[in-house]
Amino acid sequence: MSERADIQSDEQHYDPQALQAKWQRRWEELQPFRADDDPADTRERRYVLDMFPYPSGDLHMGHAEAFAIGDVVARYWLQRGHNVMHPIGWDSFGLPAENAAIKRNAHPAEWTYANIDTQANSFKRYGISFDWSRRLHTSDPEYYRWTQWLFTRFFERGLAYRKGGLVNWCPADQTVLANEQVKDGRCERCGAEVVRRELTQWYFKITDYADRLLDDMTQLEGEWPERVLTMQRNWIGRSEGADVDFAIEGRDEPVTVYTTRPDTLYGATFFVVAPDAPLAEEIVSEEQREAFEAYRAEVAKLSDIDRLSTEKEKTGVFLGRHAINPVTGERMPVWAADYVLSDYGHGAIMAVPAHDQRDLDFARAFDLPVQVVVHTGLADPGETGVATAGEGTLVNSGPLDGLSKAEAIKKIIEVLAGRGTGRAAVNFRLRDWLLSRQRFWGCPIPIIHCPDCGEVPVPDDQLPVTLPDMRGEALAPKGVSPLASADDWVTVACPKCGGSARRDTDTMDTFVDSSWYFLRYVDPSYEEGPFDVEKLRLWGPVDQYVGGVEHAVLHLLYARFFTKVLHDMGMVDFTEPFRRLLNQGQVINQGKAMSKSLGNGVDLGQQIDAYGVDAVRLTVVFAGPPEDDIDWADVSPAASQKFLARAFRVMAEAGAASAPGADVSTGDLELRRFTHRTVDEVTKLAESHRFNVAVARLMELTSAARRAIDAGPGAADPAVREAAEALAVMLSLVAPYTAEEGWERLGRSASVARAGWPVVDPALLVQESVTCVVQVAGKVRDRLEVSPEISEAELEALALASDKVRAFLDGDPRKVIVRAPKLVNIVP
RNA sequence: GGGGCCGUAGCCCAACGGUAGAGGCGGCAGUCUUAGGAACUGUACAGAGCGGGUUCGAAUCCCGUCGGCCCCA
Numbered sequence: 001m002s003e004r005a006d007i008q009s010d011e012q013h014y015d016p017q018a019l020q021a022k023w024q025r026r027w028e029e030l031q032p033f034r035a036d037d038d039p040a041d042t043r044e045r046r047y048v049l050d051m052f053p054y055p056s057g058d059l060h061m062g063h064a065e066a067f068a069i070g071d072v073v074a075r076y077w078l079q080r081g082h083n084v085m086h087p088i089g090w091d092s093f094g095l096p097a098e099n100a101a102i103k104r105n106a107h108p109a110e111w112t113y114a115n116i117d118t119q120a121n122s123f124k125r126y127g128i129s130f131d132w133s134r135r136l137h138t139s140d141p142e143y144y145r146w147t148q149w150l151f152t153r154f155f156e157r158g159l160a161y162r163k164g165g166l167v168n169w170c171p172a173d174q175t176v177l178a179n180e181q182v183k184d185g186r187c188e189r190c191g192a193e194v195v196r197r198e199l200t201q202w203y204f205k206i207t208d209y210a211d212r213l214l215d216d217m218t219q220l221e222g223e224w225p226e227r228v229l230t231m232q233r234n235w236i237g238r239s240e241g242a243d244v245d246f247a248i249e250g251r252d253e254p255v256t257v258y259t260t261r262p263d264t265l266y267g268a269t270f271f272v273v274a275p276d277a278p279l280a281e282e283i284v285s286e287e288q289r290e291a292f293e294a295y296r297a298e299v300a301k302l303s304d305i306d307r308l309s310t311e312k313e314k315t316g317v318f319l320g321r322h323a324i325n326p327v328t329g330e331r332m333p334v335w336a337a338d339y340v341l342s343d344y345g346h347g348a349i350m351a352v353p354a355h356d357q358r359d360l361d362f363a364r365a366f367d368l369p370v371q372v373v374v375h376t377g378l379a380d381p382g383e384t385g386v387a388t389a390g391e392g393t394l395v396n397s398g399p400l401d402g403l404s405k406a407e408a409i410k411k412i413i414e415v416l417a418g419r420g421t422g423r424a425a426v427n428f429r430l431r432d433w434l435l436s437r438q439r440f441w442g443c444p445i446p447i448i449h450c451p452d453c454g455e456v457p458v459p460d461d462q463l464p465v466t467l468p469d470m471r472g473e474a475l476a477p478k479g480v481s482p483l484a485s486a487d488d489w490v491t492v493a494c495p496k497c498g499g500s501a502r503r504d505t506d507t508m509d510t511f512v513d514s515s516w517y518f519l520r521y522v523d524p525s526y527e528e529g530p531f532d533v534e535k536l537r538l539w540g541p542v543d544q545y546v547g548g549v550e551h552a553v554l555h556l557l558y559a560r561f562f563t564k565v566l567h568d569m570g571m572v573d574f575t576e577p578f579r580r581l582l583n584q585g586q587v588i589n590q591g592k593a594m595s596k597s598l599g600n601g602v603d604l605g606q607q608i609d610a611y612g613v614d615a616v617r618l619t620v621v622f623a624g625p626p627e628d629d630i631d632w633a634d635v636s637p638a639a640s641q642k643f644l645a646r647a648f649r650v651m652a653e654a655g656a657a658s659a660p661g662a663d664v665s666t667g668d669l670e671l672r673r674f675t676h677r678t679v680d681e682v683t684k685l686a687e688s689h690r691f692n693v694a695v696a697r698l699m700e701l702t703s704a705a706r707r708a709i710d711a712g713p714g715a716a717d718p719a720v721r722e723a724a725e726a727l728a729v730m731l732s733l734v735a736p737y738t739a740e741e742g743w744e745r746l747g748r749s750a751s752v753a754r755a756g757w758p759v760v761d762p763a764l765l766v767q768e769s770v771t772c773v774v775q776v777a778g779k780v781r782d783r784l785e786v787s788p789e790i791s792e793a794e795l796e797a798l799a800l801a802s803d804k805v806r807a808f809l810d811g812d813p814r815k816v817i818v819r820a821p822k823l824v825n826i827v828p
Numbered sequence: 829g830g831g832g833c834c835g836u837a838g839c840c841c842a843a844c845g846g847u848a849g850a851g852g853c854g855g856c857a858g859u860c861u862u863a864g865g866a867a868c869u870g871u872a873c874a875g876a877g878c879g880g881g882u883u884c885g886a887a888u889c890c891c892g893u894c895g896g897c898c899c900c901a
Contacts, residue, residue: 227832227898234831234900357829429900549898622852624841629897634840636853642866643852649867693842696851710868773847778885780847817884823846827884 012652014645016612019737024124026740032751033078033129035085037522037535043083047539048074049518049578051547051555052089055115056096059122061587061594062548064604065620065630068734069584069691070546071128072621075733076686078129079757085539086129087521089136090116093144093510095173095189098441098475105472108441112139122605127613127736129753136524138513139441143520145464146530147513148446150562152457155447159205159565160435162455166276166342167434169197174477175438176201178509179431180235180554188554196276196300202445202506203432206561210236210428213560216575224581225627228552235553237429242413244350244422246271246323248283248334255279255323257348258427261355262416263408266397267373268332268350269363271323272316275299275336277347283334285320292317292336299338314339314358314365325350326421327398327412337362343431357387373397374405433558435509440467440475440482442507450494450501459495465503481505514555515562518542518577533571545578548586556581582689585629587620602632614735615641621734622695643699644738647727650705651742654724657715660747667719671708675701675723676764682730683757695734701727721746726758774799775825776808792818799824 027033036043050070053063074086097108104111116137123130136143154160168177172192176199181188206213214236217229241260248255259265273280275296284292295317316337323332332350339358340349353363354372360381363370370382376392378384394400399415400408416422436445444465446458458465468489475482483505484490494501520526522535541563547555556578563577586593589600607616618640623630664672678701685694705723709715725746732739732752743752767788772795774782782804786795796818799805805826815827 230832231899237900552899622841628841631840634853636840639853646867690842692840692852693850696842699851706868771847775846775885778846783847815884817846819846823885825846825884 012649014648014738016614016641016644016737017609019741020125020127020613023737023740024127026750030751032753033074033084033086033131034133035087035131035539036083037538039538041083043081045539046074046077046082046084046544047542048077048084048086048544049521049542049546050088051545051551052091052514052517053119054091054094054096055112055119057115058118059126059604061602061604061607061620061632064126064607064616065587066546066548066584067123067126067128068617068620069582069626070544071617072686072691072733073544073546073582073689074129075736075753076757078753079729079732079755081756084129085134085521086131087134087136088123088128088130088132089134089517089521089524090119090138091510091514091517092116092137092139093442093507093513095175095439095441098439101441101471102473102475107469107471108475109139112441113137125608125613127617129736134521134524136517136520138443138510138517141464141466142525143517144443144513146520147443147508147516148458148463148465149460150516150530151443151508151512152446152460152463153569154204154565155455155457157565157569159208160202161205162200162202164198164200166196167199167201168194169199170194173439174479176434176436178434178511180433180511180557181509201434201436202447202504202508203434204512204561206433206558207428207430209561209564210238210430212564212575213430213557214238216560216564219576220578220581223579225549225583228549228556228581228583231552232557235430235557237427239427239429241425241427242409242416242422243346243425244326244416246326246332246350249322249324249331251283254421255348256346257350258344258346258425259350260427261352261409262412262422263394263397263400263403263405264352264355264373265325265327265350265412266394266400267352267354267371268325269330269353269369269371270351271332271334271348272337272340272351272359272362273319273334273348274340274342274344275317275338277342279348280319280336283319283321284336288318288320292319295336302338314362316362316366318366326416326419333368335362335366353387354381355387355389357389360385360387371396373400433509433561435512436506437509438479438481439477439507440470442510443513444483445504445506445508447504448492448494448501449504450497450499452499453494453496453501456494456496456501462495481507483507511555511558515558516566518545518559519566519572529571531571537573540572541574541576542578544580544582546582546584549583582626584626585624587630587632589632591631591633607637611637611641612644612737614644614738618644618695618734621691624692626689626691643702644735646706647698647702647731647735648738648742650702650709650720651724651728652745653709653715654705654720655742655745655747658718658721660721660725662718662721664718664722667722668708668713668717669719671704671712671717671719671723673764673767674704675719675726675758676760678704679726679730679758680760680765683760686733691734694730698727698730701730728752729755729758770821772799772821773823774802774805775823776805777828778825781805781808786821788821790821792820795820795824799826 050067074084078084092112097112100111101108151160168182170177170187170192172190182194186193239260242262243256243258245254245256316335319334319336321334323334325332351359353360353370355374373396374392375395376388376390378388381387391405394403394408400411413424446465448456450456468486490503492501492503519531522539523532526532559577564575566572567575589602592598594601615637619635619637623635678697682694682697708720728739728743739752769785770788772784772786773780782802796816809828813826813828817825
């Protein structure tokens with residue numbers, strides 16, 4: 001025992017580390033967080049889910065925040081009497097394991113599963129209320145068997161297909177990337193600048209679901225952060241316009257372009273093709289071929305960032321051909337220019353320099369004509385160099401003259417449709433999801449390439465296609481999948497014809513694994529399918545999802561897509577996987593993201609060693625609103641620990657002075673009022689996720705109980721017990737160890753996690769009197785203690801009778817605003 | 829370039845259009861202590877980034893502006 005013994009009794013000494021050891025053991029015995037699958041359990045079911053972690057070493061401060069917040073929700077619902085499922089698993093395929101394996105000459109699984117063990121132990125220490133019986137790992141064959149099964153179902157439905165084309169290639173990771181994994185032209189994972197490569201790859205046809213992904217967001221309105229919905233809308237990028245067919249001189253088939261501004265067709269003065277589009281290659285004239293090839297080679301070196309930069313000077317080359325404007329009949333020169341991307345629309349655009357800035361910049365650079373067709377009242381773009389993209393009246397446009405933009409769009413589509421050279425069209429920014437990866441540590445694509453039968457899915461009874469045993473140098477990136485060199489594994493009999501065939505050697509994007517994991521938690525050992533459809537009916541969809549905003553257009557979009565496909569397959573009842581979403585902020589330090597190079601990292605394990613789990617959890621919850629970033633330099637885990645010690649002493653002293661079951665109605669009324677008011681407020685705050693404010697209320701309750709013990713009715717008063725018990729239950733959401741020990745000291749049986757939320761007595765919320773503010777011209781001049789039931793007339797009379805108020809009035813007031821019972825404002 | 833969010837004490841953060849401060853950190857003072865901690869008690873510090881407007885009344889609503897962050901281009 002420390003020297004403190006003489007000041008603080010042993011009984012009341014707060015020793016977080018000892019509590020942690022004790023209660024971890026007890027929770028193992030009690031299993032308070034098992035979710036009940038029994039349909040006869042009539043409690044309301046709630047499914048709380050944290051985005052599962054990638055096992056990259058031990059848990060860090062970011063996990064500490066995310067999981068502490070998710071745990072508040074899960075524990076709150078449990079206290080409210082719900083049947084809560086709060087599972088945990090690991091997103092355990094992925095590149096870092098492979099890189100570690102190469103470095104250590106080991107198998108990626110060794111590193112992966114060692115890290116999972118470390119994280120699992122840390123989670124247990126961290127006291128998160130997981131139902132450990134539902135644990136899963138996406139790299140287990142029992143799991144990825146079903147990822148493969150889903151892939152083959154997608155394949156059968158035409159939702160997984162292979163195509164050639166230009167793809168994003170990360171030169172550092174030596175693999176292709178999906179569009180979603182390219183941020184500002186860089187690899188979202190490693191930051192390397194992405195280049196374009198021509199490759200044949202597997203895709204999921206997420207574009208088939210573009211409309212539904214957009215429309216179903218109405219279900220999420222108000223339940224998901226608005227900015228995530230906005231990001232998804234932007235990403236999907238639905239626009240309405242028209243497809244217009246342009247004849248190209250010397251080409252049989254017309255070329256279709258998509259435009260959002262068909263009304264400006266009369267102002268289209270030239271035609272631009274993406275230099276890397278097959279069309280450019282096809283139509284370039286012999287005289288211009290050499291110049292074109294040189295230009296295309298130049299452009300190939302550029303990243304999309306460079307290509308789209310508005311700073312960059314416009315470049316391009318004339319293709320020696322002309323397109324015919326379908327309405328004016330004029331010949332429009334066809335150019336290749338890098339500001340047009342091959343994957344936008346059809347890889348070609350009609351250029352309307354007067355009303356599109358990029359077209360205008362290009363026209364001015366190459367001295368192409370500018371034809372104004374919308375009169376906006378602004379100066380001529382040909383003179384100013386500023387395109388006029390806004391509303392206006394159509395001019396120089398034949399039948400469109402005099403119409404507004406909206407009218408003209410409608411009219412021109414009718415005209416084009418009548419002639420069969422155009423039609424209304426919807427365009428999406430969203431591209432199909434490229435899922436092949438040229439890496440080892442992922443889910444093998446269950447396809448066999450047969451020279452006779454083509455792409456043959458591996459039959460269900462042969463799943464899973466397990467990874468061959470490869471390690472160390474064999475995994476080093478070579479630009480093709482390491483699996484390609486595992487000859488024995490690759491060579492296989494075709495399931496259809498029995499002839500010699502080869503396995504697909506790519507693995508799936510790990511975002512495929514995580515697109516359905518939340519469904520498997522209902523029964524991770526289920527062997528009849530990817531998930532138990534009946535159990536999912538009980539639990540799905542996820543009621544509260546918690547995770548970082550960085551997945552706004554990645555995981556969240558993919559998981560929504562998978563859910564819709566599974567809905568169409570009749571396997572899930574719902575169309576949206578996550579009812580509510582909470583994005584927690586980042587934990588930073590000294591204004592910057594923690595990083596090794598800055599040397600500003602904060603180690604979670606060290607924080608826990610120094611202050612205890614509860615203090616760390618309390619700190620992250622109390623630091624601010626859940627979605628705000630926490631700067632560790634601004635917060636004080638030491639102060640959290642002090643508060644917990646105070647709260648603990650209140651519970652211990654109340655427990656020592658009284659036994660459970662006393663008649664609370666005889667307790668100190670003032671404290672009882674305070675307790676019930678606090679419970680009422682904390683309830684509302686928990687419901688609305690204002691956990692930081694809820695913690696502040698618990699601090700107040702602790703102080704109130706302390707005052708009652710020291711300078712009020714004393715520790716034995718039933719009101720003190722009532723306050724201490726309410727404190728233990730509410731505190732258990734954030735500081736489970738302290739709450740559990742306090743609850744035990746109060747003579748109650750474990751676990752406090754299932755004690756039940758305190759019941760508010762409405763009679764105790766009614767106040768005897770309230771302070772009424774009396775303002776004169778909006779300035780506070782007096783305060784009156786009045787009954788909450790006071791009438792407006794009474795209150796007005798009282799206010800006007802006040803001497804302090806009269807001093808600011810001469811004569812009768814012009815107006816008196818009464819908001820009984822809290823405020824009177826007198827306008828002199 | 830377009831759109832969104834946010835600017836409240838030294839700091840982190842609260843506050844149905846109604847008393848600017850709930851809570852915490854850090855100050856300061858005191859009780860206790862040989863002292864330092866710890867514990868406890870008390871206390872100071874902002875008129876809301878800036879400028880307009882609406883209103884009896886604006887941190888809160890509207891417009892503009894500055895600064896920070898994010899998304900799309």
